Amino acid sequence: MIETQAQARAADAADPLRVFRARFALPDGVIYLDGNSLGPLPRATQARLDTALRSEWGEGLIRSWNDADWIGAPARIGGKIARLIGAAATEVVVADSTSVNLFKLLSAAVRARPGRRVILTETGNFPTDLYIAQGVAASIPGIEARALPRETVADAIGADVAVVMLTHVHYKTAARWDMAAITARAHAAGALALWDLSHSAGAVEVDLRACGADLAVGCGYKYLNGGPGAPAFLFVAERLQAALHSPLSGWMGHASAFDFSDDYHPAGGVGRFLCGTPPVLGLTALEVGVDIALEADVAEVARKSAALWDLFAARVEARLARYGLDLISPRDPARRGSHVSFTHPEGYRIMQALIARGVIGDFRDPDVLRFGLTPLYLGYEDIWRAVEILHEVMQEEAWLSQAERAPGRVT
Amino acid sequence: MIETQAQARAADAADPLRVFRARFALPDGVIYLDGNSLGPLPRATQARLDTALRSEWGEGLIRSWNDADWIGAPARIGGKIARLIGAAATEVVVADSTSVNLFKLLSAAVRARPGRRVILTETGNFPTDLYIAQGVAASIPGIEARALPRETVADAIGADVAVVMLTHVHYKTAARWDMAAITARAHAAGALALWDLSHSAGAVEVDLRACGADLAVGCGYKYLNGGPGAPAFLFVAERLQAALHSPLSGWMGHASAFDFSDDYHPAGGVGRFLCGTPPVLGLTALEVGVDIALEADVAEVARKSAALWDLFAARVEARLARYGLDLISPRDPARRGSHVSFTHPEGYRIMQALIARGVIGDFRDPDVLRFGLTPLYLGYEDIWRAVEILHEVMQEEAWLSQAERAPGRVT
Numbered sequence: 001m002i003e004t005q006a007q008a009r010a011a012d013a014a015d016p017l018r019v020f021r022a023r024f025a026l027p028d029g030v031i032y033l034d035g036n037s038l039g040p041l042p043r044a045t046q047a048r049l050d051t052a053l054r055s056e057w058g059e060g061l062i063r064s065w066n067d068a069d070w071i072g073a074p075a076r077i078g079g080k081i082a083r084l085i086g087a088a089a090t091e092v093v094v095a096d097s098t099s100v101n102l103f104k105l106l107s108a109a110v111r112a113r114p115g116r117r118v119i120l121t122e123t124g125n126f127p128t129d130l131y132i133a134q135g136v137a138a139s140i141p142g143i144e145a146r147a148l149p150r151e152t153v154a155d156a157i158g159a160d161v162a163v164v165m166l167t168h169v170h171y172k173t174a175a176r177w178d179m180a181a182i183t184a185r186a187h188a189a190g191a192l193a194l195w196d197l198s199h200s201a202g203a204v205e206v207d208l209r210a211c212g213a214d215l216a217v218g219c220g221y222k223y224l225n226g227g228p229g230a231p232a233f234l235f236v237a238e239r240l241q242a243a244l245h246s247p248l249s250g251w252m253g254h255a256s257a258f259d260f261s262d263d264y265h266p267a268g269g270v271g272r273f274l275c276g277t278p279p280v281l282g283l284t285a286l287e288v289g290v291d292i293a294l295e296a297d298v299a300e301v302a303r304k305s306a307a308l309w310d311l312f313a314a315r316v317e318a319r320l321a322r323y324g325l326d327l328i329s330p331r332d333p334a335r336r337g338s339h340v341s342f343t344h345p346e347g348y349r350i351m352q353a354l355i356a357r358g359v360i361g362d363f364r365d366p367d368v369l370r371f372g373l374t375p376l377y378l379g380y381e382d383i384w385r386a387v388e389i390l391h392e393v394m395q396e397e398a399w400l401s402q403a404e405r406a407p408g409r410v411t
Numbered sequence: 412m413i414e415t416q417a418q419a420r421a422a423d424a425a426d427p428l429r430v431f432r433a434r435f436a437l438p439d440g441v442i443y444l445d446g447n448s449l450g451p452l453p454r455a456t457q458a459r460l461d462t463a464l465r466s467e468w469g470e471g472l473i474r475s476w477n478d479a480d481w482i483g484a485p486a487r488i489g490g491k492i493a494r495l496i497g498a499a500a501t502e503v504v505v506a507d508s509t510s511v512n513l514f515k516l517l518s519a520a521v522r523a524r525p526g527r528r529v530i531l532t533e534t535g536n537f538p539t540d541l542y543i544a545q546g547v548a549a550s551i552p553g554i555e556a557r558a559l560p561r562e563t564v565a566d567a568i569g570a571d572v573a574v575v576m577l578t579h580v581h582y583k584t585a586a587r588w589d590m591a592a593i594t595a596r597a598h599a600a601g602a603l604a605l606w607d608l609s610h611s612a613g614a615v616e617v618d619l620r621a622c623g624a625d626l627a628v629g630c631g632y633k634y635l636n637g638g639p640g641a642p643a644f645l646f647v648a649e650r651l652q653a654a655l656h657s658p659l660s661g662w663m664g665h666a667s668a669f670d671f672s673d674d675y676h677p678a679g680g681v682g683r684f685l686c687g688t689p690p691v692l693g694l695t696a697l698e699v700g701v702d703i704a705l706e707a708d709v710a711e712v713a714r715k716s717a718a719l720w721d722l723f724a725a726r727v728e729a730r731l732a733r734y735g736l737d738l739i740s741p742r743d744p745a746r747r748g749s750h751v752s753f754t755h756p757e758g759y760r761i762m763q764a765l766i767a768r769g770v771i772g773d774f775r776d777p778d779v780l781r782f783g784l785t786p787l788y789l790g791y792e793d794i795w796r797a798v799e800i801l802h803e804v805m806q807e808e809a810w811l812s813q814a815e816r817a818p819g820r821v822t
Contacts, residue, residue: 025469033474036807041469049460049692057639058436058452061771062445070639097687099661100511107550123673128662128687131675135660139518139550147673221688228468228481228691249546250510251539261774262534262558264542276508276539277632281460281692360472365671 002311004347005384012379016297017304020376023292024225030388033361036199036339036372039225045288052284074274074282076232080290081224081233084298085197085216086207094220094283095274098198098232100248102132102165104273105234108244109163109192109215110136110143116162116191123147126171129196133165140188150175154185161191163215168206169199170336172368176204176336180211182358187212192240198222201233202293203338203374205302214240223338223374224293226286231279236270250275296376301371304375306333308383312340312373315387323394328368339372346400353393359386413722416795421792427708428715431787434703435636442797444772447610447750447783449637456699463695484694485642485663485685491701492635492644495709496608496627497618502646505631505694506685509609509643511659512628513576514542515684516645519655520574520603520626521547521554527602529574534558536559537582540607544576561586565596572602574626579617580610580748583779585740587615591622598623603651610635611702612644614749614785616713625651634749634785637697642690647681654742661686707787715786717744719794723751723784726798734805739779750783757811764804770797 002008012018025033025041030042041266056068069226079089104121118134125147133145138386148156157164166185169176179195186193194215202223208216214237220230231367236244245266252274255265266272284296310333316325316348325342344367361371373383394400412421423429436452443451457612467479476482490500506512517530518593530544536558544556559567568575575597580587597604605626611617613634619627621817625648631641646657656677662668663685666676677683721744727736734752755761755778762774772782805811 027470038473040472041464046461046464047463050457052437053452053457053460059438061443061451062449062773064639096507096511099687100507100659103659107526125674127665127671130673131662131665134675135658139658206553210690228475229688229691232687247550248511248514248547249542250508251542254538254542260538262538262541265544275511276643277640279642279690279693281696282690285692290726362473
């Protein structure tokens with residue numbers, strides 16, 4: 001139990017993950033609590049991209065598709081991400097964006113469950129998940145994208161549901177679904193389960209195989225630190241690969257792309273969900289981030305995530321109880337992700353003031369303050385100081401109503 | 412008329428585009444004739460990406476979405492590419508891959524022409540164009556992807572055709588369609604015309620507006636020198652934007668992406684064809700290549716392309732007439748692109764031998780030798796020397812049959 005700043009510092013000194021902090025190029029004077037939106041720059045990325053530019057692209061030119069294995073990058077990096085999410089290397093590829101991958105997998109899933117007309121999800125899911133589901137529904141006659149309140153989703157998995165699409169860790173609240181339980185419910189009803197791991201991969205323990213998950217997608221630029229707009233990944237369980245077909249039948253998903261034949265024949269494995277030419281620079285940066293994540297022990301990351309979270313919540317309670325910040329994230333570590341969120345009517349202005357003081361979190365409409373607690377480059381003292389700076393903001397900002405200030409400061 | 416190597420050298424000295432050569436980091440000892448497959452590294456790309464990494468990503472972190480205008484990059488760079496292809500800035504965005512963009516536009520086009528069931532294209536079109544058309548056809552009930560021999564395409568544009576999809580400059584032969592004529596034929600039949608500009612943008616003069624084109628896609632990593640797997644672009648004529656809907660309705664195509672609402676409402680303009688989070692590193696590299704292309708006079712580029720091409724063909728005729736290389740590209744500059752192709756039964760081994768001697772072209776099944784003649788970084792003497800090295804290969808390689816060698820060298 002950390003109750004003083006000195007104890008926080010001591011916890012940092014004893015932290016087995018502390019060595020990872022130096023792997024990231026974080027600016028001085030910043031406590032970065034937004035790695036759940038965009039992970040920071042790994043120092044190694046600069047040298048790696050420089051090599052990709054000068055040597056691979058500049059010197060190797062077209063030959064680097066083979067000589068530098070650019071062509072193998074989607075499967076190679078997918079195989080690495082697989083180890084972070086409990087999948088086999090042959091079940092994951094890196095490609096396109098999370099949105100595009102959602103379209104591929106949702107379309108394939110709906111077609112694999114003929115006679116079932118519903119894509120089931122929750123209201124308030126991440127917007128692009130909802131929008132893509134709506135786009136798939138608009139594209140396929142008879143299909144409906146049905147979003148229900150979170151607490152009613154499980155009971156709504158019926159005989160009309162083709163696929164249940166949920167974000168494992170909610171982008172606003174950090175609430176984590178019980179992947180095994182929901183997947184089992186889906187299977188019992190004859191539906192497929194698709195998990196968006198954007199706020200999970202590299203942050204919490206995920207075991208797609210143990211949970212029996214069918215499909216998944218996820219983001220490369222959050223906890224995987226792959227860079228802004230990094231390529232995304234997708235997972236298709238081995239047992240389903242032969243039966244599922246991507247509507248985006250581009251040449252990289254062809255069984256023999258370099259035969260240049262006129263007719264599409266899908267590749268045998270998860271590679272059929274590749275589409276266009278791989279984005280080499282983005283893949284190169286992503287691989288650096290993934291390699292760092294693989295060096296850390298996943299259980300240790302999850303343990304520290306929970307400890308940072310508990311410290312943040314405890315400090316807010318100790319220091320800010322009277323300021324009307326309402327915790328909207330679950331307290332049970334097994335039911336939450338690696339960020340913590342609060343609501344406050346002045347949330348937007350509070351976050352702007354925090355950022356001006358070097359504590360970078362983010363704000364989500366209408367009133368959510370969101371703080372990413374990323375074990376690889378944040379320490380306990382960072383958390384301590386962040387809450388102290390939040391306390392300063394709440395005390396000192398003139399636009400906060402008097403009732404929300406600490407009594408001692410009201411003049 | 413260049414008839415000696417000295418004359419070629421003199422032509423280089425007088426070339427107004429010669430200054431652009433120094434803008435590219437081409438390796439010593441290489442004559443790079445594959446810029447139609449992967450353009451070389453612009454020297455400025457290294458510094459620009461270093462800034463994007465260190466300053467924008469590393470220091471700016473999440474704030475760079477606004478502060479470095481990452482969020483505006485798809486429209487900003489699209490607006491620049493528009494100037495290279497005769498479009499308005501508000502008609503082009505950069506997004507995804509050529510394949511994904513083809514899927515979006517073909518799907519939208521087919522749905523905008525209800526009652527018409529055919530996507531018409533040519534056999535032997537670039538594979539991903541054919542595959543994506545087949546994927547769209549498989550996704551939408553009643554739609555057929557119909558590929559016909561090139562010479563029969565125009566006459567087959569009938570009342571059943573929803574969209575004519577052609578690659579403006581053919582990837583193998585460099586044969587160039589008459590965009591204005593085919594577009595007019597399509598419109599006369601009530602169909603839309605979609606042009607793949609992958610081998611055109613930055614290489615030949617393109618005027619989408621003057622031709623009345625409806626839709627277009629194109630590649631960032633060929634003549635635009637945007638880097639391996641660079642993001643692609645798409646064009647939707649202003650008059651069609653309100654009526655066309657992307658099936659890939661991701662959050663970046665939303666009218667108010669950052670409202671995080673549950674329901675999809677497409678953006679008003681071409682931006683509705685954006686989908687997922689923009690790939691910032693790829694966009695950054697692409698913009699450098701596009702900026703260089705914009706510095707060159709497009710008419711001068713086209714003129715020099717034609718002159719390099721004529722020199723290459725003339726030298727092959729003068730030096731290699733007896734070696735059985737068959738020209739398969741059109742001789743009329745108005746009917747071809749910026750690469751030249753020959754067939755030869757030993758094409759694969761010839762190209763391997765050429766590459767070993769520093770002349771990098773490429774080979775396409777079953778027997779095509781392809782040479783990209785890119786005016787920004789190739790000179791007349793490069794062309795002269797490339798053909799001399801080809802001559803050496805034909806004379807000296809033991810696996811070429813005796814009949815194919817120069818008589819004087821047969822021992």
